[in-house]
Amino acid sequence: xxxxxxxxxxxxxxxxxxxxxxxxxxxxxxxxxxxxxxxxxxxxxxxxxxxxxxxxxxxxxxxxxxxxxxxxxxxxxxxxxxxxxxxxxxxxxxxxxxxxxxxxxxxxxxxxxxxxxxxxxxxxxxxxxxxxxxxxxxxxxxxxxxxxxxxxxxxxxxxxxxxxxxxxxxxxxxxxxxxxxxxxxxxxxxxxxxxxxxxxxxxxxxxxxxxxxxxxxxxxxxxxxxxxxxxxxxxxxxxxxxxxxxxxxxxxxxxxxxxxxxxxxxxxxxxxxxxxxxxxxxxxxxxxxxxxxxxxxxxxxxxxxxxxxxxxxxxxxxxxxxxxxxxxxxxxxxxxxxxxxxxxxxxxxxxxxxxxxxxxxxxxxxxxxxxxxxxxxxxxxxxxxxxxxxxxxxxxxxxxxxxxxxxxxxxxxxxxxxxxxxxxxxxxxxxxxxxxxxxxxxxxxxxx
Ligand SMILES: Cc1cc2nc3c(=O)[nH]c(=O)nc-3n(C[C@H](O)[C@H](O)[C@H](O)COP(=O)(O)OP(=O)(O)OC[C@H]3O[C@@H](n4cnc5c(N)ncnc54)[C@H](O)[C@@H]3O)c2cc1C
Numbered sequence: 166x167x168x169x170x171x172x173x174x175x176x177x178x179x180x181x182x183x184x185x186x187x188x189x190x191x192x193x194x195x196x197x198x199x200x201x202x203x204x205x206x207x208x209x210x211x212x213x214x215x216x217x218x219x220x221x222x223x224x225x226x227x228x229x230x231x232x233x234x235x236x237x238x239x240x241x242x243x244x245x246x247x248x249x250x251x252x253x254x255x256x257x258x259x260x261x262x263x264x265x266x267x268x269x270x271x272x273x274x275x276x277x278x279x280x281x282x283x284x285x286x287x288x289x290x291x292x293x294x295x296x297x298x299x300x301x302x303x304x305x306x307x308x309x310x311x312x313x314x315x316x317x318x319x320x321x322x323x324x325x326x327x328x329x330x331x332x333x334x335x336x337x338x339x340x341x342x343x344x345x346x347x348x349x350x351x352x353x354x355x356x357x358x359x360x361x362x363x364x365x366x367x368x369x370x371x372x373x374x375x376x377x378x379x380x381x382x383x384x385x386x387x388x389x390x391x392x393x394x395x396x397x398x399x400x401x402x403x404x405x406x407x408x409x410x411x412x413x414x415x416x417x418x419x420x421x422x423x424x425x426x427x428x429x430x431x432x433x434x435x436x437x438x439x440x441x442x443x444x445x446x447x448x449x450x451x452x453x454x455x456x457x458x459x460x461x462x463x464x465x466x467x468x469x470x471x472x473x474x475x476x477x478x479x480x481x482x483x484x485x486x487x488x489x490x491x492x493x494x495x496x497x498x499x500x501x502x503x504x505x506x507x508x509x510x511x512x513x514x515x516x517x518x519x520x521x522x523x524x525x526x527x528x529x530x531x532x533x534x535x536x537x538x539x540x541x542x543x544x545x546x547x548x549x550x551x552x553x554x555x556x557x558x559x560x561x562x563x564x565x566x567x568x569x570x571x572x573x574x575x576x577x578x579x580x581x582x583x584x585x586x587x588x589x590x591x592x593x594x595x596x597x598x599x600x601x602x603x604x605x606x607x608x609x610x611x612x613x
C-alpha cells in the first residue's frame with residue numbers, strides 16, 4: 166500500500182505548485198489525479214486578476230481581496246512571493262515568465278482576432294506586452310492549412326479599434342499565410358504537430374526562412390509579427406531564440422484553442438520540477454473517498470484497474486478545481502457534492518443553475534461554488550467557520566469558494582498563492598508527524 170507524507174489530489178496549477186513546495190521542504194509527496202487539468206487549456210501565463218478600473222494585476226488583487234468571502238482575503242498577501250517562487254522554479258526548468266504584478270495590464274491579440282488583458286506571460290508572448298506605437302506594423306503570420314489560426318480573419322478583426330479595448334493599436338495590421346515544409350495537404354494539422362516539427366532544428370531553419378521571406382515583404386519599418394503558439398514543445402527556448410534572430414520583425418506567440426502548447430510547456434516544467442524533488446505523480450486514478458478517524462484523514466481510496474487504490478497519508482491537499490475541474494459535481498436532486506471527502510459545498514442559495522443567457526456578463530453564479538476554509542485553508546462548514554472539519558486537509562486553487570475565476574481572471578493567482586499558504590501551514594504539521602529530518606516550509610522562509 167503506497168504511503169505519503171502528503172497526498173495532493175489534482176494535477177493543475179494549484180496541485181502541482183503545492184506538491185513542489187511540499188517536496189522542496191522534504192515531504193514525501195504523492196500527487197494523484199483523474200486526468201490533466203486547466204494547464205492544457207490555458208495560455209500558459211499567470212492571470213492574477215482583471216477587474217474593471219484596475220490598471221495592474223496587483224490593483225485587481227487588492228480589490229478582490231476586499232470582497233467578503235473571496236479567497237484572496239486569505240491568500241493575497243502570499244501572492245507576490247508565490248509568483249517569484251514559481252518564476253524561479255520554471256526558470257530552472259528552462260521556461261521564462263515575463264511581467265509582474267505591478268506591470269500594466271495590456272491588450273494581447275488572440276487567435277480569434279480579439280484581445281485579452283494580461284501582464285504576466287511566457288517569454289514567447291513577451292513582445293505582445295509593449296504598448297503599440299502608431300508607426301508600427303503588426304503582421305499576423307500563420308501556416309497554410311492550419312485551421313486554428315486564420316491570419317486574414319484575425320487581421321479583419323484586429324484592424325477595428327474596438328478590438329483593442331481602448332489601448333493603443335498598431336498603425337498597420339497585415340495578414341500572411343505561408344506554406345511550411347511538408348505541411349501542405351496535411352489533414353487535421355494540430356498546433357502540437359507543428360510545435361513538434363519546430364523542435365527539429367533542420368525543419369525549424371527551413372520554416373523560419375520561409376516565414377522570414379513572407380514577413381519581409383510586408384514589414385516596412387518597425388513592427389512585430391504574431392505567430393500561432395507553436396514555437397516548439399521540448400526545445401521551445403531554442404526555437405524562440407532562432408525565431409527572434411531570423412525573422413525581420415520581433416515575433417510573439419498567440420495562444421490557440423486547446424490543447425495549448427504554452428500550457429503544455431508549463432505543465433511539463435512543473436512536472437519536471439516535482440520529479441526533481443522526488444515527488445510522485447499518478448494520473449488516471451480518481452480519488453473517490455477517504456478513511457479517517459476524528460478530524461483526520463488517514464487513507465484516500467479510489468477505483469483502479471485491478472483492485473481498489475489505497476494511499477496512506479499524513480495529510481491531504483485538495484486541488485480538484487471545483488466544478489470546472491471535476492472536484493464538485495451536481496447531483497440529480499439539485500445538490501452539489503465534493504467528490505473526494507464529501508465536504509459541504511458553499512454555493513449561492515436560490516440562484517438558477519440554468520441561466521437564460523449563457524453569456525450573462527456577471528458570469529454564472531455557480532462559479533463561486535466551492536469549499537470554505539479557515540485562514541490555514543482547512544475546510545470548514547459554511548455556517549460554522551471556526552471549527553475545521555479536517556485537521557490535516559488543505560483546500561487550494563479553484564476549489565476555494567467565493568471566486569469567479571473566469572470573470573475575475575484570478576484563478577492562476579489564487580492557485581499559486583493558496584499553494585504557498587497551504588504548504589507553509591502543512592509544513593509544520595507534516596514535520597511534526599515525520600520527525601526532525603523534515604525541513605518544511607513552516608516558517609515560509611524558503612519562498613524565493
Ligand atoms: C475552461 C477554463 C478556462 C479558464 N480560464 C482561466 C483564465 O483565463 N484565467 C484564470 O485565472 N483562470 C482560468 N480558469 C481557472 C483555472 O482553473 C485556474 O486558473 C487554475 O489553473 C487553477 O486550477 P486548479 O489547479 O485549481 O484546478 P484544475 O486545473 O481544474 O485541476 C483540477 C485537477 O483535479 C483533478 N481532479 C478533480 N477531481 C478529482 C478526483 N475526484 N480525484 C482525482 N483527481 C481529481 C483533475 O483531473 C485535475 O487534474 C479557467 C478554467 C477553465 C475550466
